[in-house]
Amino acid sequence: KWTPMKELALRASFAKGFRAPSPAENGRGGLAAFTTADDPLRCALGVAAACNAANVAVITSPNPDLTPEKSTTMTAGLVFDPSANTSIAFDLWKVKRKDEINQTTTAEAIAAGHVVRDPGSATTIPGDPGAIVAVLANYVNSAKSEVKGFDLDARQSFPMGSAGKLGLDVKWTHMSSFKRTERDGTSLDFAGTHGNCDVTNCIGTPADRVNLGVSWETGGLRVA
Numbered sequence: 001k002w003t004p005m006k007e008l009a010l011r012a013s014f015a016k017g018f019r020a021p022s023p024a025e026n027g028r029g030g031l032a033a034f035t036t037a038d039d040p041l042r043c044a045l046g047v048a049a050a051c052n053a054a055n056v057a058v059i060t061s062p063n064p065d066l067t068p069e070k071s072t073t074m075t076a077g078l079v080f081d082p083s084a085n086t087s088i089a090f091d092l093w094k095v096k097r098k099d100e101i102n103q104t105t106t107a108e109a110i111a112a113g114h115v116v117r118d119p120g121s122a123t124t125i126p127g128d129p130g131a132i133v134a135v136l137a138n139y140v141n142s143a144k145s146e147v148k149g150f151d152l153d154a155r156q157s158f159p160m161g162s163a164g165k166l167g168l169d170v171k172w173t174h175m176s177s178f179k180r181t182e183r184d185g186t187s188l189d190f191a192g193t194h195g196n197c198d199v200t201n202c203i204g205t206p207a208d209r210v211n212l213g214v215s216w217e218t219g220g221l222r223v224a
Contacts, residue, residue, distance in 0.1 A: 164218025
């Protein structure tokens with residue numbers, strides 16, 4: 001951190017880290033969840049219903065051969081306080097991970113034939129194996145992932161004498177990229193999408209998050 005003047009501070013950081021596999025990832029546990037997926041095999045045979053995403057179970061098994069993840073994190077930014085009541089902070093950030101522990105993607109598992117089908121749902125179309133009821137996935141060390149973006153935080157307070165102090169706060173986080181690359185070279189960018197479900201539990205990874213806050217302080221009381 002460098003402060004060339006009392007109103008301005010420049011800051012940066014560099015960090016390395018690692019994460020060992022959890023018991024669910026390389027032990028005797030596992031994970032069961034649900035998702036939606038296409039069935040390219042039946043779709044190619046002419047089963048129209050298989051060309052639309054359907055609900056399937058995803059069963060992810062442990063992998064005893066997993067190695068630890070390793071990460072590199074870099075940030076750079078500034079804090080500008082033009083007055084005692086105003087503060088603006090801006091930071092760029094990037095996180096790179098290699099050998100990242102992830103689930104095999106649903107599409108990859110289906111393409112490899114790692115599925116359980118229901119023969120009773122097969123149509124009269126020759127070769128129809130029946131609908132997919134479960135996808136069998138594994139935990140794997142993906143090649144790498146890179147997440148980058150910026151944070152902007154602005155605060156303004158308004159002293160009101162005996163009435164206390166009013167504060168306004170806005171925080172904006174922009175994710176410009178959340179790219180995950182598998183060992184086979186395929187990559188997906190989850191920024192601005194409903195994924196990555198194995199990381200966010202299907203909450204999604206929006207490209208932009210904005211929080212607005214208003215607070216009022218007087219004496220020992222603070223309401224926000």
